[in-house]
Amino acid sequence: MRINENTLLEGKDVILVPYNEDHVPRYHKWMGSPELQKLTASEPLSLEQEYDMQRSWREDDDKCTFIILDKKLWANPDVQEQECMVGDVNIFLTDPSDPSLAELEIMIAEPNYRGKGLGKEVIRMMICYGVTKLGVRKYEAKIGLDNKVSIAIFKKFKFQEVSVSEVFQEVTLELTVDHALQTWLLGDMSFMQEREYQKSRDSRHGASSHLTQ
Numbered sequence: 001m002r003i004n005e006n007t008l009l010e011g012k013d014v015i016l017v018p019y020n021e022d023h024v025p026r027y028h029k030w031m032g033s034p035e036l037q038k039l040t041a042s043e044p045l046s047l048e049q050e051y052d053m054q055r056s057w058r059e060d061d062d063k064c065t066f067i068i069l070d071k072k073l074w075a076n077p078d079v080q081e082q083e084c085m086v087g088d089v090n091i092f093l094t095d096p097s098d099p100s101l102a103e104l105e106i107m108i109a110e111p112n113y114r115g116k117g118l119g120k121e122v123i124r125m126m127i128c129y130g131v132t133k134l135g136v137r138k139y140e141a142k143i144g145l146d147n148k149v150s151i152a153i154f155k156k157f158k159f160q161e162v163s164v165s166e167v168f169q170e171v172t173l174e175l176t177v178d179h180a181l182q183t184w185l186l187g188d189m190s191f192m193q194e195r196e197y198q199k200s201r202d203s204r205h206g207a208s209s210h211l212t213q
Contacts, residue, residue, distance in 0.1 A: 001057075001064040003133065008197040009066065011121050015074050016066035017081075017197055019088065023067050024054050026082045030109040039147055040107055041170070062093040064134065068122055070113070077204045086113045089122050091130050100137040102130055106150070119153050125192050127157065128185055131177055139175040 009016040019027075028050040030036055037044060045053065057063045069084040087108040095101045106122055108114050130136035141159055143150045151171060155161075158181060159173035175181070 001061060002059070004064050004066065005058060006197045008195045008200050009125055009129065010071070010193040010195060011125055011191060013071050013116075014086070014118055014121055014125075015069040015071050015084075016089065016122070016125060017069060017201075019054055019057060019065045019067050021051065021054060022082055023085060024050050026085050027054075027067075027088070030107075033109075036107065036109060039144060040105075041144070041168070062096075064091040064093075064130075065089070066126070068108070068118065074204075081201070081204075086110050086118065087122075089126050091126060091134065091136065093134070093136075094140070100135055101140070102134070102136045102138070103140045103142065104130070105141070114149070119150070120156065121191075123153060123157060124185065127175075127177075128189065128192060131182065131186065137177050139177070141173045141175075142170050143173065145169050145171055 005018050007018060025047070028045070028047050031040075031042060031050070032044060036042070057065045066089050068086045068088060069081065070086050073079050073084040074081065087106065087110065089106045090104070092103040092105065093099055093101070094103050104123070104126060106119055106126075108119055127136075127139065130139070139159070141150075141154050143154065145164070146169070151173070154173050154175075157175060159175045161171055162174045163172045164170075165172070177185075
């Protein structure tokens with residue numbers, strides 16, 4: 001999505017950046033995992049297909065994708081950005097007739113980063129981003145029935161179970177952003193800072209060059 005192509009969101013433990021070409025090789029390696037294919041209901045793609053997918057996601061008006069980075073690693077300019085990658089998060093505008101409805105999807109791809117609260121932080125950041133920047137008022141999350149951890153995290157954000165598909169082995173959860181929820185989520189926005197991605201990236205590269213001189 002063009003709206004976030006130069007957006008960096010900084011949280012307590014994570015940095016969210018737009019999905020660009022530099023991230024594709026690491027992402028492609030992740031999606032070769034049968035475990036992640038099952039969790040995300042995805043089919044394996046060739047590297048070339050993955051690059052095509054990245055370009056389409058950047059240009060499509062109905063997909064807003066961020067790559068999740070480890071903030072501590074990213075703070076070290078000597079560490080390449082792709083080495084900081086932890087997972088990804090997406091907002092999909094699923095109904096052309098209703099732009100206020102969106103599907104929220106998160107993947108913590110690196111096993112060592114699971115169970116550390118990153119998913120919870122990222123979900124809050126993306127709910128707030130969707131509400132304030134995209135005008136989302138209702139979220140859906142479709143999660144595999146055996147992914148108990150993700151189901152529990154979404155329910156902490158007051159997502160309610162609305163249906164279960166035995167065929168697809170997934171549960172659909174929904175969240176309506178009413179006034180009370182918006183006050184709870186957006187009451188203190190200091191937990192998330194928005195910056196220009198390219199400027200932050202250039203500054204980081206500049207710091208790395210300075211350190212090596």
